[in-house]
Amino acid sequence: MAKGTPKPDELSRIDYTPPQKEWMDTPVKLKPGMYCWGAKAKNLQAVGFPNARDWTPADEDWKLPENWEWTVLEGIYDRLKKYRSFQLFLDICVRCGACADKCHFYIGSGDPKNMPVLRAELLRSVYRRHFTFGGKLLGRIAGARKLTLDVLKEWWYYFFQCTECRRCSVFCPYGIDQAEITMMGRELLNLLGLNIDWIQGPVANCYKKGNHLGLEPHTIMSNIEFMLDDIESITGIRIEPSFNRKGAEILFVTPSGDLFADPGTYTCMGYLMLFHELGLDYTWSTYASEGGNFGFFTTNEMAKRLNAKIYAEAKRLGVKWILGGECGHMWRVVHQYMDTWNGPADFLEEPVSPITGTKFENAKTTKMVHIAEFTADLIRHGKLNLDPSRNDHLKVTFHDSCNTSRGMGIFEEPRYIIKNVCNNFYEMPENTIREKTFCCGSGSGLNAGENMELRMRGGLPRANAVKYVHEKYGVNMLANICAIDRAALSTLMDYWVPGVGVTGVHELVANALVMKGEKKRTTNLRGEPLPGVEEEEEEGKEEKEEQGG
Amino acid sequence: MELKNILSAKRTAVLKKWFDVILESYPPNTAEFLRTQKDPFANPVGHTIFEGMEGIFDELLEGVDSHKASVFLDNIIRVRAIQDFTPSQAVLFVFLLKKVIEEEVGEELRKEGLSEELTLLNSRIDKLALLAFDIYMKCREKLYELRAKELENRTFRLLKKANLVYEIQEQEAESRN
Numbered sequence: 163m164a165k166g167t168p169k170p171d172e173l174s175r176i177d178y179t180p181p182q183k184e185w186m187d188t189p190v191k192l193k194p195g196m197y198c199w200g201a202k203a204k205n206l207q208a209v210g211f212p213n214a215r216d217w218t219p220a221d222e223d224w225k226l227p228e229n230w231e232w233t234v235l236e237g238i239y240d241r242l243k244k245y246r247s248f249q250l251f252l253d254i255c256v257r258c259g260a261c262a263d264k265c266h267f268y269i270g271s272g273d274p275k276n277m278p279v280l281r282a283e284l285l286r287s288v289y290r291r292h293f294t295f296g297g298k299l300l301g302r303i304a305g306a307r308k309l310t311l312d313v314l315k316e317w318w319y320y321f322f323q324c325t326e327c328r329r330c331s332v333f334c335p336y337g338i339d340q341a342e343i344t345m346m347g348r349e350l351l352n353l354l355g356l357n358i359d360w361i362q363g364p365v366a367n368c369y370k371k372g373n374h375l376g377l378e379p380h381t382i383m384s385n386i387e388f389m390l391d392d393i394e395s396i397t398g399i400r401i402e403p404s405f406n407r408k409g410a411e412i413l414f415v416t417p418s419g420d421l422f423a424d425p426g427t428y429t430c431m432g433y434l435m436l437f438h439e440l441g442l443d444y445t446w447s448t449y450a451s452e453g454g455n456f457g458f459f460t461t462n463e464m465a466k467r468l469n470a471k472i473y474a475e476a477k478r479l480g481v482k483w484i485l486g487g488e489c490g491h492m493w494r495v496v497h498q499y500m501d502t503w504n505g506p507a508d509f510l511e512e513p514v515s516p517i518t519g520t521k522f523e524n525a526k527t528t529k530m531v532h533i534a535e536f537t538a539d540l541i542r543h544g545k546l547n548l549d550p551s552r553n554d555h556l557k558v559t560f561h562d563s564c565n566t567s568r569g570m571g572i573f574e575e576p577r578y579i580i581k582n583v584c585n586n587f588y589e590m591p592e593n594t595i596r597e598k599t600f601c602c603g604s605g606s607g608l609n610a611g612e613n614m615e616l617r618m619r620g621g622l623p624r625a626n627a628v629k630y631v632h633e634k635y636g637v638n639m640l641a642n643i644c645a646i647d648r649a650a651l652s653t654l655m656d657y658w659v660p661g662v663g664v665t666g667v668h669e670l671v672a673n674a675l676v677m678k679g680e681k682k683r684t685t686n687l688r689g690e691p692l693p694g695v696e697e698e699e700e701e702g703k704e705e706k707e708e709q710g711g
Numbered sequence: 712m713e714l715k716n717i718l719s720a721k722r723t724a725v726l727k728k729w730f731d732v733i734l735e736s737y738p739p740n741t742a743e744f745l746r747t748q749k750d751p752f753a754n755p756v757g758h759t760i761f762e763g764m765e766g767i768f769d770e771l772l773e774g775v776d777s778h779k780a781s782v783f784l785d786n787i788i789r790v791r792a793i794q795d796f797t798p799s800q801a802v803l804f805v806f807l808l809k810k811v812i813e814e815e816v817g818e819e820l821r822k823e824g825l826s827e828e829l830t831l832l833n834s835r836i837d838k839l840a841l842l843a844f845d846i847y848m849k850c851r852e853k854l855y856e857l858r859a860k861e862l863e864n865r866t867f868r869l870l871k872k873a874n875l876v877y878e879i880q881e882q883e884a885e886s887r888n
Contacts (some may be wrong), residue, residue, distance in 0.1 A: 229747075272754075424868070593750065611862060622790070656853075
């Protein structure tokens with residue numbers, strides 16, 4: 163044996179255990195792949211956010227303003243006064259740990275600071291030190307610590323490792339909503355210009371041009387034109403939607419991601435085909451051209467400013483009500499905030515489906531209806547001619563998006579639709595769906611490229627459940643009703659469960675939809691041959707050959 | 712043959728100890744969670760690691776078929792490749808098996824005069840370790856590929872619209888060939 167090679171008994175003495183330290187004594191280390199680039203000066207300036215400058219998280223110097231500590235503490239004080247929930251959530255947590263192992267980031271990473279209770283503690287400890295008598299007096303014994311630069315960097319690292327999915331809040335016996343702690347944490351960081359560019363860029367675009375991607379009216383229209391060409395070549399039907407049409411009955415708003423990136427574009431083609439088939443009196447807007455709201459991941463005020471355009475455009479066009487496409491956080495904003503921020507929308511009417519006469523009483527105040535509710539109602543009333551066998555090559559499972567499930571309780575409608583347009587549907591395990599659904603790992607503005615490692619960690623529990631149904635039932639398609647899901651889950655599946663595709667629910671609808679006057683369809687919206695078509699073609703060829711021979 | 716019997720008899724003990732030393736690479740609270748939460752959907756990491764370990768151990772007894780062993784190794788490494796580990800820490804669990812086997816059955820094997828078989832076993836573990844390096848690299852490369860692919864996907868329709876993408880149609884490609 164070579165000199166210096168450890169003997170077996172020596173080997174057995176090697177200690178691989180990481181040193182045990184209290185969380186307060188574990189300083190944050192920013193690991194590449196785990197965080198996003200810092201917000202650019204021009205994007206902060208565009209909306210008048212403070213401390214606009216170009217900065218790099220990996221640099222020692224974050225170019226903070228003088229007296230930044232005071233700015234943050236004052237920010238906490240203001241928010242404690244403004245939001246009773248914030249004060250309550252900081253005070254009532256008993257650290258029982260029920261939330262600890264429910265976070266997808268903790269489950270995937272094993273990093274204790276991803277436990278919701280500890281992530282909140284990062285902020286709570288500073289609150290104790292600066293705002294409570296016990297914390298000022300007893301300091302660390304009372305779980306209190308001073309606000310320092312290291313603490314600030316730790317906040318930044320971990321508040322951008324929370325997707326505000328609210329799964330933990332389902333398990334909290336006190337109902338503490340950790341997403342709100344993250345939201346407050348991000349608001350405080352924002353006071354120092356410490357946002358990420360993946361959020362701030364879209365916010366600036368949305369403020370200037372109405373959508374996250376910064377698409378101008380002619381680009382939106384030509385993008386849709388492009389889809390119409392595809393639809394025509396598949397179905398033989400030329401659809402002519404209207405844009406910014408005054409006097410339309412319905413304004414349709416969807417996330418701009420549906421206009422651009424696959425597979426969202428197929429979902430968008432689905433909307434177009436469905437509305438055409440119904441003869442719906444609706445219009446697109448090239449100004450209220452974004453359902454999503456990345457402002458929601460910066461500050462409450464910014465979210466409100468970006469959201470305002472939806473009602474403003476509805477008023478300008480004189481529509482009766484608003485129909486919204488498949489999106490996640492858009493619906494949390496619409497359902498829980500829009501009416502308080504920018505309502506009352508008393509110039510609109512209570513939404514009624516012009517096809518079935520159904521009153522959407524749940525949308526009485528917001529006047530905005532979710533397309534899953536709208537379509538489920540159509541199917542329920544037998545208004546659609548559907549051929550689910552066109553989706554027979556698919557074994558489908560459904561991912562509940564965090565915001566539509568926990569934020570507004572949409573569980574049944576998408577499932578009802580899928581079961582009517584597909585013959586093979588399989589549920590993932592009970593503790594990974596509906597209100598207990600696992601996040602895609604890329605929500606709340608974290609679906610960038612540079613933090614891919616973080617996204618794969620966060621998406622692990624979701625992917626694990628998909629893998630189970632993939633192996634057990636042969637599931638090969640993951641349906642969802644969220645634009646970020648459509649983009650993020652595709653990548654997630656590619657890493658964890660290759661062989662499983664991702665689709666919006668209305669892509670499945672459009673493929674099954676038998677339209678009046680359509681030609682015989684041979685491919686689905688993705689240009690792939692429909693089940694049975696290749697065999698038919700083969701048979702046809704053989705017959706011809708036989709006849710010829 | 713003897714070695715296989717001895718190891719099979721100690722399967723539970725070896726796996727338990729191996730699991731424990733792997734979990735030591737996580738913070739204590741996390742290790743406890745990974746060890747005790749038995750629901751595979753609430754604890755995918757612990758479940759995946761243990762299931763992979765079982766597969767690798769059984770494979771080891773049979774002689775390590777690269778293809779079969781890679782599946783089990785891949786399941787574990789795919790997880791550790793995206794966690795807070797350096798490359799060496801991520802694949803360390805394979806080498807830890809040597810330590811565990813030595814502790815559990817080393818003495819017994821030497822008493823039985825099976826030292827040579829122990830050497831053979833260790834070389835099989837080395838083979839697993841080499842496979843582990845390959846798999847780790849594949850996982851990391853995949854992450855960068857995914858980044859590139861997302862960017863491509865976001866810009867593809869734009870480029871296509873601007874006539875900046877030339878797609879070779881399948882039929883066209885066939886006729887050229």
